[in-house]
Amino acid sequence: MRILKYALRRAAQAVPVILLIMIGAFLLLKLAPGDTVDALVGDMGGADAQFIARLRAEYGLDQPVWVQLWRYLLKMASFDFGWSFVFEQPVATVLLDRLWITLTLMCSSLFLAFTIGVALGAIAARRAYSATDNVISTLGLVFYATPSFFLALMMIVLFSIKLGWLPVGGVKDIAAFYTGWDHYVDVALHFVMPTAALSLIYLAFYLRLMRASVLEVAELDYVRTARAKGAGEGRLMIHHIMRNALLPVVTLLGLQFSTLLGGSVVVETIFTLPGLGQLAYQSVIQRDMNTLMGIVFLSSVIVILVNFLTDLLYARLDSRIELS
Amino acid sequence: MTMPFRLVGPAIVGAASVLMAAGLSAQEEPRRGGTVVTLMSSEQRILNPALRASTGVYNITGKIVEPLIDKSYDGYVPVLATDWSSSEDGLEITFKLREGVKWHDGEDFTCEDVSYTAMNMWKELLNYSSTLQQNLEAVDCPDPHTAVFKYSKPMPLDLMLAAMPDLGHPMPKHLYEGTDILKNEYNTAPVGTGPFKFVEYKRGQYVMMERNDNYWRGEQYPYLDRIVVRFIKDKSAAASALEAGEVLESSFNAIAMADVERLKDDPRFDVGTKGYENNVAHSTIEFNHRNPALANLKVRQAIYHGLDIDYAIQTIMRGFAKPGRGPIPSTAGANYTDDVPTYPYDVEKAKALLDEAGYPEDENGVRLRLRHRPAPWGEYTQLWGEYFAQAMKEIGIEVELLTNDAPGFLSGVYRDHDFDTANGWHQFRSDPAVSTTVWIRSGAPVGTPWSNQFGWQSDKMDEMIDAAAQELDPETRAQMYHDIQAMAMAELPVIFAIEHPFISATSKRLRNHHNTPRWVSSSWYDLWLAEE
Numbered sequence: 043m044r045i046l047k048y049a050l051r052r053a054a055q056a057v058p059v060i061l062l063i064m065i066g067a068f069l070l071l072k073l074a075p076g077d078t079v080d081a082l083v084g085d086m087g088g089a090d091a092q093f094i095a096r097l098r099a100e101y102g103l104d105q106p107v108w109v110q111l112w113r114y115l116l117k118m119a120s121f122d123f124g125w126s127f128v129f130e131q132p133v134a135t136v137l138l139d140r141l142w143i144t145l146t147l148m149c150s151s152l153f154l155a156f157t158i159g160v161a162l163g164a165i166a167a168r169r170a171y172s173a174t175d176n177v178i179s180t181l182g183l184v185f186y187a188t189p190s191f192f193l194a195l196m197m198i199v200l201f202s203i204k205l206g207w208l209p210v211g212g213v214k215d216i217a218a219f220y221t222g223w224d225h226y227v228d229v230a231l232h233f234v235m236p237t238a239a240l241s242l243i244y245l246a247f248y249l250r251l252m253r254a255s256v257l258e259v260a261e262l263d264y265v266r267t268a269r270a271k272g273a274g275e276g277r278l279m280i281h282h283i284m285r286n287a288l289l290p291v292v293t294l295l296g297l298q299f300s301t302l303l304g305g306s307v308v309v310e311t312i313f314t315l316p317g318l319g320q321l322a323y324q325s326v327i328q329r330d331m332n333t334l335m336g337i338v339f340l341s342s343v344i345v346i347l348v349n350f351l352t353d354l355l356y357a358r359l360d361s362r363i364e365l366s
Numbered sequence: 367m368t369m370p371f372r373l374v375g376p377a378i379v380g381a382a383s384v385l386m387a388a389g390l391s392a393q394e395e396p397r398r399g400g401t402v403v404t405l406m407s408s409e410q411r412i413l414n415p416a417l418r419a420s421t422g423v424y425n426i427t428g429k430i431v432e433p434l435i436d437k438s439y440d441g442y443v444p445v446l447a448t449d450w451s452s453s454e455d456g457l458e459i460t461f462k463l464r465e466g467v468k469w470h471d472g473e474d475f476t477c478e479d480v481s482y483t484a485m486n487m488w489k490e491l492l493n494y495s496s497t498l499q500q501n502l503e504a505v506d507c508p509d510p511h512t513a514v515f516k517y518s519k520p521m522p523l524d525l526m527l528a529a530m531p532d533l534g535h536p537m538p539k540h541l542y543e544g545t546d547i548l549k550n551e552y553n554t555a556p557v558g559t560g561p562f563k564f565v566e567y568k569r570g571q572y573v574m575m576e577r578n579d580n581y582w583r584g585e586q587y588p589y590l591d592r593i594v595v596r597f598i599k600d601k602s603a604a605a606s607a608l609e610a611g612e613v614l615e616s617s618f619n620a621i622a623m624a625d626v627e628r629l630k631d632d633p634r635f636d637v638g639t640k641g642y643e644n645n646v647a648h649s650t651i652e653f654n655h656r657n658p659a660l661a662n663l664k665v666r667q668a669i670y671h672g673l674d675i676d677y678a679i680q681t682i683m684r685g686f687a688k689p690g691r692g693p694i695p696s697t698a699g700a701n702y703t704d705d706v707p708t709y710p711y712d713v714e715k716a717k718a719l720l721d722e723a724g725y726p727e728d729e730n731g732v733r734l735r736l737r738h739r740p741a742p743w744g745e746y747t748q749l750w751g752e753y754f755a756q757a758m759k760e761i762g763i764e765v766e767l768l769t770n771d772a773p774g775f776l777s778g779v780y781r782d783h784d785f786d787t788a789n790g791w792h793q794f795r796s797d798p799a800v801s802t803t804v805w806i807r808s809g810a811p812v813g814t815p816w817s818n819q820f821g822w823q824s825d826k827m828d829e830m831i832d833a834a835a836q837e838l839d840p841e842t843r844a845q846m847y848h849d850i851q852a853m854a855m856a857e858l859p860v861i862f863a864i865e866h867p868f869i870s871a872t873s874k875r876l877r878n879h880h881n882t883p884r885w886v887s888s889s890w891y892d893l894w895l896a897e898e
Contacts, residue, residue, distance in 0.1 A: 076773025089493035316570030
């Protein structure tokens, strides 16, 4: 009940935030030189002035910016995100078509990065300054220093071109017409390299942070007390150290969820995954305002949601933190 | 070895291997079946070639929707039209239409479709075509298989024929009549008469099409079961997809030049420029003549003399190009001449010309400062822009590069005229009247891309262009275009520095590929896939 009330209040607070983000994004995008019609005509290889003027009128781009903004906000109030002139489809359709791809990529990458990163970090900390620690830390440094696009390309060269094990890109093998389980296996195979490419850099983050955090917590008084009271190393690690050491890592998890969208642009482009990241990039290039605004909206909702969930998780991990 | 087609030109390398493959495949028996996956770098929004004249659209729809006439290496070939003629005065052009052709939905193809499309799409909505067809008054249908185009001013048959492969795709009237044409659902799910039927357009991923079992050319065509066009934006990803065998054909420079070089040596691929003769482009240097320095002919000549074109061809284009000779490329047939003034690389002469023009070196060795916008059309244009800046430094011109994305470039140059020099490429569309002369004819409204927004004005040139567009006699017409070319090279409204076709990398399993001068845009009815 308290959580519900808390959630409702957070939702109410989110409304003006999202509105501000939308207005800001709209005005910022309007500052970019050229509009949708310029991009359209550029792709067409040219057109005469009459044709261009007609397109501009049809898309409402001949109106002053504030009229365009007002019209957009009115539509948005009824959850109508408009029409994408680039995809010739409603923006909602375009976004929903791609949302699952990006969410799958983000969630699987974060999950992989978080679980493996936390585990490796904890192991490294428990064996601090040993050979194991050195290997893990060095590996983390390498992952951290390797740009995802480079990693992605190298993986393609090795696993697709040389070995022929994994598909180069796309979501599925289009010409194969798989059904049932074969289809899911095919899709999963297509996600292996993108997930790996996106997760390794984040894995390095969690690894470093977890290692430092465990080392710090392990020195605290209550751990010493617990040990003095005869708690075994395993119990000590899981009940006393991990739970507290996880707090900063969870903070990072919440923050990184939002930066992941940026990272996925590169990975989605290289692996030709038609997700939101690639869509955002393409929409900027083509000045597809409606789609872009839709993405901004969707991302702000996701970020607010994730922040809310992080706060809940926080309270769960540390009972001293209250939801208020 | 007999070669059934003309070579593009000795300067264009790499075509020979393609020719040899085509020669060999002629001895083999075509195989039925198979799926060909090909790639494109840009997403297409509308798949209706009667609304969007662009190679990106033809690339996909060419297999589904057919034009009245297509072009082969031996000239124009009948597709949906079987015969054509013009009246004495050039005011009427008559097409005989093929009988027994059916749309993919089973309806008959008749003159009604041609008439409807011509009046409502070609004349009203199709880019480039609305200029071409502006004097079109009506298309009469004396019988279901005869279409008579009526013009208020003479229309040269030559020009009409040259335009038809790109700007002459009829669409089914029964699916468009009475609807809002621009919003019609069939614009993204085209219904045509071609060898392949549209199946699915998955945005951001692919377009799929399958064999049309009732194709008018007969049961044996097409050979393929399916064609899938995948959208791959990233150039290295595109090259990897080719190398991994996931994609069998890449056209229009969808892969990086470094990969082109590499794949050229790979025995699995044919790499070359053949099949693009109809899509030859020029890498340009464009001047804003509103800048008094650039309005001075001597400065423009100096800039031309300061460019080492051969060096640029070897480094930037890796040899897949040749020096430009004005607005009309060497593949244009009778309309082309190379009897024009040229500007060989000569730094001293360039400096002398700048001195004469009144731009001596200042204490920093700088004569002139220019703000240059390179077009973001990929590798060629970016590198060419950077080369331009470097080359100009040699002759004392300091060039500041203003990089931007496509809408930024188009509005910066063509709408706001906010540049001194710019560079991009300009594609030739089979006849100078269709898209070439708009670059040097004055009078285009502000904001029209790829028109003369450079502020260059010459009444004489305008008159020559207008006269040539209505001249009926092919020989006189060709002579007029030679004059236009010579004047453009003498006055330099724009420098058409480098002529380059596009480059394809094709798996050798594909047979009968690149066998027409606009192959990527064509219907691929005779394309077949050899066993692995």
